[in-house]
Amino acid sequence: xxxxxxxxxxxxxxxxxxxxxxxxxxxxxxxxxxxxxxxxxxxxxxxxxxxxxxxxxxxxxxxxxxxxxxxxxxxxxxxxxxxxxxxxxxxxxxxxxxxxxxxxxxxxxxxxxxxxxxxxxx
Amino acid sequence: xxxxxxxxxxxxxxxxxxxxxxxxxxxxxxxxxxxxxxxxxxxxxxxxxxxxxxxxxxxxxxxxxxxxxxxxxxxxxxxxxxxxxxxxxxxxxxxxxxxxxxxxxxx
Numbered sequence: 001x002x003x004x005x006x007x008x009x010x011x012x013x014x015x016x017x018x019x020x021x022x023x024x025x026x027x028x029x030x031x032x033x034x035x036x037x038x039x040x041x042x043x044x045x046x047x048x049x050x051x052x053x054x055x056x057x058x059x060x061x062x063x064x065x066x067x068x069x070x071x072x073x074x075x076x077x078x079x080x081x082x083x084x085x086x087x088x089x090x091x092x093x094x095x096x097x098x099x100x101x102x103x104x105x106x107x108x109x110x111x112x113x114x115x116x117x118x119x120x121x122x
Numbered sequence: 123x124x125x126x127x128x129x130x131x132x133x134x135x136x137x138x139x140x141x142x143x144x145x146x147x148x149x150x151x152x153x154x155x156x157x158x159x160x161x162x163x164x165x166x167x168x169x170x171x172x173x174x175x176x177x178x179x180x181x182x183x184x185x186x187x188x189x190x191x192x193x194x195x196x197x198x199x200x201x202x203x204x205x206x207x208x209x210x211x212x213x214x215x216x217x218x219x220x221x222x223x224x225x226x227x228x229x
Contacts, residue, residue, distance in 0.1 A: 037166075044209065044220055044221070044222045044223050045158075045166065045209055045211070045220040045223075046220065047217060047218045047219070047220070050218075059216060059217075061217040062217075095165055095166070100168070100171060105216075106154070106213055106214075107171070107213055108156035108168060108171040108211065108213055109156070109158075109166075109168065109211070110168050110171075110177070111168070112165040112166050112167065112168075113165060114164075114165050115165050
């Protein structure tokens with residue numbers, strides 16, 4: 001059974017940093033692109049970042065490019081999201097997600113974690 | 123960026139009814155479309171991918187159709203456990219984008 005468990009969320013002041021983690025199990029982690037998707041309170045879903053199987057390629061939307069960094073440790077089956085220069089509009093539940101097809105990001109998000117809440121406020 | 127527009131934003135239906143949710147893309151996405159269900163307080167779960175393929179374990183009362191810029195999700199014989207929000211997502215082109223969601227409630 002595929003399991004994704006996020007951690008690291010919490011309350012942080014604007015301009016500060018936070019690092020999220022995701023522990024994966026139940027599949028061969030190194031075979032899949034991984035992603036972060038967020039959801040602001042009572043709002044829709046927004047894709048935040050994707051990383052290739054080796055970690056050599058990363059993808060971001062303009063809203064977080066230059067502030068967020070996605071990374072992975074295949075030996076630990078773990079995914080990370082380093083968030084810098086946080087803004088109030090980054091307040092959201094952050095979900096770790098696995099892309100659906102091995103070795104490609106051009107596909108759906110097949111499995112999701114339970115999410116971790118990040119609140120950016122002074 | 124490809125814009126995804128869902129309709130309706132909210133929907134009320136009775137048990138046993140058939141429900142259809144629409145998703146329109148701002149340009150042709152060549153069936154690169156997924157549907158997700160999000161129950162209250164839970165994370166999203168994949169229902170449909172490639173516009174019409176059912177994800178493992180999803181009940182057959184869910185189906186997807188469409189092509190080009192117009193897609194739809196149909197739920198046959200609505201059950202109480204189908205109360206949720208539904209989101210479409212395109213993965214044809216980067217950045218990957220979601221529709222605004224449809225909240226389905228029981229009448």
